[in-house]
C-alpha cells in the first residue's frame with residue numbers, strides 16, 4: 001500500500017475512532033439526564049459476589065434487590081457464564097437497565113495459569129508476557145468477565161512485602177515495559193472486542209514502598225523518588241490506553257491514596273489526562289476512618305469523591321453518604337456526574353448496552369477453557385521464567401539415561417500450589433489439569449528411569465520425621481532433585497514476612513541430603529526473593545522456579561533435561577540477609593562508597609556483612625556461555641538533539657543454543673542531583689546457535705540521559721556518561737565513556 005493510501009487510511013481510522021468517541025459520549029449524556037441521584041450513586045457502588053472474598057466482606061443481604069433497583073453498578077468475584085448471566089438478568093429488571101460490570105483478579109491467567117507475574121518478569125520476554133495476558137483475557141472474557149484487576153505495576157524493592165509476587169520487580173524501566181505489555185495483552189486490539197477485557201493499573205501509588213515491607217503500611221517518600229522510581233510504570237499503562245486504575249491502601253506522605261487529589265486529580269486525570277475511571281481498592285474509602293483521615297463514612301465519602309475516586313469497592317461509603325453530601329451542597333453534583341460518565345462510557349465501549357450478555361456465552365466458555373494452544377504456551381513461558389542460579393559442575397542438563405532419580409521435598413506432589421497466589425479456583429474446571437512437579441518428571445523420563453519419592457518435610461512445620469526416608473532414597477539414586485521453598489500462599493496479599501529464609505526445617509533437609517554426597521539439584525519455589533545462604537554457598541546446582549502455573553511440572557522437566565535452555569534473569573535483587581533490605585542495584589554511590597575487596601573503616605558498609613547481594617538484579621545463567629566484544633559508539637560526543645548508535649558483538653561460545661538478555665546500563669557521572677551508579681535503559685533477548693555471533697545495536701538518545709533535576713523538571717545536563725553492557729547489573733562485560741555537550 002503506498003504512502004498516500006496509508007495516510008488516508010490513518011486519517012479515516014482516526015475520524016472513525018473520534019466519531020465513535022463522540023457517539024458514545026452522546027449516549028452517556030442522554031442516559032445521564034434520565035438518572036436520579038440514587039441511580040447515579042448506584043453506578044459508583046461495587047460489591048463482591050460469592051466467588052471468594054479478597055478482603056473483609058461488607059455484609060449486605062440485599063445485593064440482589066439493590067441490583068434490581070439500579071443501586072449497584074459492578075460486581076467482583078462473580079465468574080462463569082451462568083453466574084454472570086444471573087446477576088445481569090437482575091440488572092435488566094432495573095428502571096434504566098444499566099448493565100453491571102463484572103471484575104475479577106485475573107492476575108496471571110484464568111483457567112490456564114502462567115508463572116507468577118514476578119516470575120514472568122524474569123523472562124524479560126515482553127512478547128511472551130503480552131501473550132500471557134492476551135490468553136488470560138480470552139479465557140476470562142469467555143467466562144463473563146469484563147474487567148481484570150491487573151496489571152499490578154507497583155515497584156517492589158522489599159522482598160519482605162508479599163505482594164512483590166504480583167509485580168515486575170525493582171526496576172522502573174523493566175517494570176514500565178512490562179506494564180505496557182500487560183495492558184496491551186489484556187485489552188487486545190480494542191475494548192468492545194469479545195476477547196478483550198478492561199485492564200486496571202494498580203495500586204496507585206507507591207504501595208510497594210510500605211514501611212518495613214509490611215502490607216498496608218504507610219509510605220513516606222520524596223517527590224523525587226515518587227516521580228523517578230514509582231510513577232513511571234503507571235504512566236506506561238496510561239500510554240498503553242489502560243481503561244481503569246485502582247488506588248492503593250497506603251497513605252502517601254500523610255494522605256491516604258484513596259483521598260489523595262494530588263495523585264488522582266492533579267497527576268492521573270490532570271497531567272496525564274486519563275479518561276478512564278478509578279476504582280478504590282477493597283474498602284479503602286471506608287478505611288480512611290481507621291487511617292484517622294476521616295471521622296466517619298460521610299467524611300470518607302467526601303474525601304474520596306473530591307480526590308477523584310470514582311467507584312467504591314465494598315466500603316458502602318458512597319452508598320450511604322453521597323446523596324446527603326450532594327443534597328447538603330457539600331459535594332457538587334458535577335463530581336458525581338464526572339464519575340458516572342467515566343463508568344458509563346466504559347459500559348458503552350464494551351458493548352454491554354447493545355447486548356448485556358455478550359460476554360456470557362456457554363459455547364465460547366467451553367472452547368476457551370480447553371484450548372491446547374493455551375496449555376502449550378503456558379509450558380513455554382514457564383520454562384522461560386526459570387532462573388538458573390548455579391550449575392557449577394555442569395550437572396544440568398540431566399541425561400535422560402539416568403537410572404534412578406530421587407525426587408524429594410514438599411513441592412513434589414501438590415498440584416494446586418503451582419498456581420501460586422492470585423489464581424482463580426474456577427468451579428467449571430477441576431485442578432487435575434495442573435501438572436505437578438512429580439507429574440512433569442514422570443512425563444519426561446523414559447521407562448528405564450526409576451523415580452523415587454519422599455516428602456522429607458513440610459514447608460513450614462519443624463518435624464524432621466521424614467528425613468530418614470528422604471536420605472534413604474537419596475542413597476539409592478544417581479541424582480537427587482530437592483524441591484523446596486515457601487508454600488504457595490506464603491507470598492501474596494497480607495503475606496509480609498519479617499524473616500524470608502526457607503521456612504521450617506527445609507534447609508536442614510538440604511544439609512541432610514548434601515551429606516549423602518549424591519549429585520543434587522535444588523529447586524526453590526517462592527513468590528519473592530528468599531534468603532538461603534547455606535544452600536546458595538554449598539549446593540552447586542540451583543534453579544529458582546517461583547510458582548510457574550498449570551504447566552509447572554512439564555516446564556521444570558524441560559529445563560532439568562535441557563529441552564529448554566534456561567534464559568531468565570532476576571527482576572529483583574536477592575539479599576544475603578533481611579538486614580540489607582531495601583537493597584537494589586541502582587543505588588547512589590554516597591560520599592564514602594565501600595569497596596568490598598579492601599574493606600576499610602569509615603565507609604558506607606556493615607561491620608558484619610558485605611554490601612553486595614547474594615544474587616544481583618539481572619542475574620541468571622545458561623547451559624551455554626556468551627562472549628561480548630567490540631563495543632563501538634557512533635560518536636563519543638553528542639548534543640541533546642542527537643543520538644549515539646552503540647553496537648557490539650555477542651557470541652554463543654558454548655555447545656548448545658541459548659538466549660541471552662543483554663542489558664544496557666547508563667551512569668550519569670556528575671549532575672545537579674546525585675545519580676545512581678547505574679540504571680537499566682534498554683535490553684534485548686537474543687537467541688544464538690552454538691558459535692553464532694550477532695551484532696547487537698542500541699540507540700542512546702535524550703530520553704535515556706534525562707532525569708528529574710532539583711525542581712523536578714525532566715531535563716538533561718551536559719557532562720560525562722558511562723554506558724555499560726552487562727549480562728547482569730553486577731557483571732558488566734563492555735563499557736565506554738561518552739559526553740553530552742551543549
Ligand code: GLC
Nearest residue numbers: 054055105149202281282493
Ligand atoms: C484486594 C487487592 C486488590 C484486588 C482487590 C479485589 O484487596 O488489594 O489488588 O484487586 O482487593 O480483589
